[in-house]
Amino acid sequence: MRSQPALLPRSTPAASGVSSRSIAALLDRLEAQSVELHSIMVVRHGHVVAEGWWAPYSAGRPHLLYSLTKSFTSVAVGLAIADGRLSLDDRVVDVLPDHVPADISEQGRRITVHHLLSMTAGHSTDSLAKAWQLEPDDLVKGFLRVPFSEPEGTRHTYDNATTFVLARMVERVTGRGLPELLDDRLFRPMGVDHAEWDRVASGAAFGFHGLHLTTEAVAAFGELLLRGGVWGDRRLVPRAWVELATRRHIETRQLEEDSPNPDFLCGYGYQSPCP
Template sequence: MAHREKLGFVLALSLVLCFGSSVGWAQDMQERLKAAVGANDIVGLHGAVVVLDGDRIAEAYFPGEDERWGTPIGLIDHGPETLHDLRSVTKSVVGLLYGIALSEGAVPPVDASLLDQFPEYADLRDGSGREDITVADALTMQMGTQWDESLPYTDPRNSEIAMELAEDRYRFVLDRPMVAEPGTTWTYNGGAVALIAKLIADGTGQDIDLFAQTRLFEPLGIESYEWVRGNDGVPSAASGLRLTARDLAKIGVLIAQNGVYDGRVVVPATWLDSSFRAVTSIQPGFDYGYLWYLTKGPNGDAILIAVGNGGQRLTIQPNAGFVVSTFAGNYNDPDAWQTSVRVLVEFAVPEVGKLRQQ
């Protein structure tokens, strides 16, 4: 993530903390956002939802060319019921699902050896240090293995794409050469998330999408979703989930409410505490927990972020009850982050500020 993006989140979200409390429909924000998109001032935006204190205060949708997991699907008239790729926001959802499965005793503790969970790959115990990788190292993308997703996701040399093309995705992930001691170096790694999803599937007897449906989506009232499967029939844990912008925002509300939704504990608070504890630093002031990006406002308030290729984003400031979900179609564009950050900085935060002052 670029330094400019980090500053945009830190400065913008901290502004919410300066106000009192009240909510209402932010019609002004919606109209200003529509005008900016219509003038091509904001590019590629497909949808945005803003939630404050559990109430949806604003949303806007726009037509645009879209994709389904890398396959063009043409011009889509996006709306409240439109499913959209989350891309790598999927990873953060998988992190929540691991915590749910852990609370049910279905998956190993985070300090367990990762290779111990895959006895079918006993030949990978080669003395290279691979035996020292823990589940926590996968959750924090610190496995110490060689992995490169810097190439476009249309390139078969991209490690995530190579994993999808491999005969056995799990062996492919686990047998990458060791390049660092486990638990010491952060390397963006969709393969690590595939392993986490496999542990959930093995422990619960359900593919990740079916487990998500009963344990996460249904309690949140999420009725429509899709989890795209690879050529091997396995749901892509790294990038395959598709939700509506409203439903993605519900996940943000769940987190802002410390794992409780409509009076029901959906994700244990202890797991959220662990997930949002900074384990490794990506760059100064920007950290990583269990498959979530973490930063703080100037007053120390936590800001939680899930990010996906093309401008997909979920941003949560729990103490302010502030949640923003954004979808965009700027896939494989290195500047894609600018669209969602501008929605946040220039539209959502100022509108929330006005509401807080009422």
């Protein structure tokens, strides 16, 4: 696999105020707890101070990011809003009228970009499986057909289908595929040259899942957000969007099937848990 130029500068832990012993202790603890690592990268003050990979993974091998993909879709939404092509109050039925089911409910007609971003459309559980069952060839229409159990905007439910709908809305208003838009506006300006996407049968990127990036590209994305959307001397993402997307918009609840975890209770932003 071809190697990619370094996205972040390197430094020793001590030069960046990090204890080497603490990093070693972390690795020992993870091993003792049988935590399977694919890679690790510690970044401090914009410098990589520790990094490593466990075979068969390597520095140049992209990793499946699972739901971290959602944060990249959120950035695409922010770019469309900054360009004046989309707004938080835009409704799904207005942006994607050809995906509206004939029997849509009044609540379905009211679902906006804000509701999708904050996952507050009103479904009681993740609607993805049911939406695909209802409409195998049109997940947007299936999402709108799944019954809503709560008023929109009142309750957070982790709902993968919201991100899929957002991706399709971005594509409709920009006239570009989600991968192509992010390649042009985010990845290539950062120096990331091989973002890979899993896609549905129609060829559309999932949006909620399926992005593959190297460990360093993920670290660089985190650094981009810490810098308020600036990379080098270029502003790639509006600072206002970074602040809005990472702000708490709704309280979250402990997931019943998961053991008690404070991360589930920190609140939810726009397609991202709050830091």
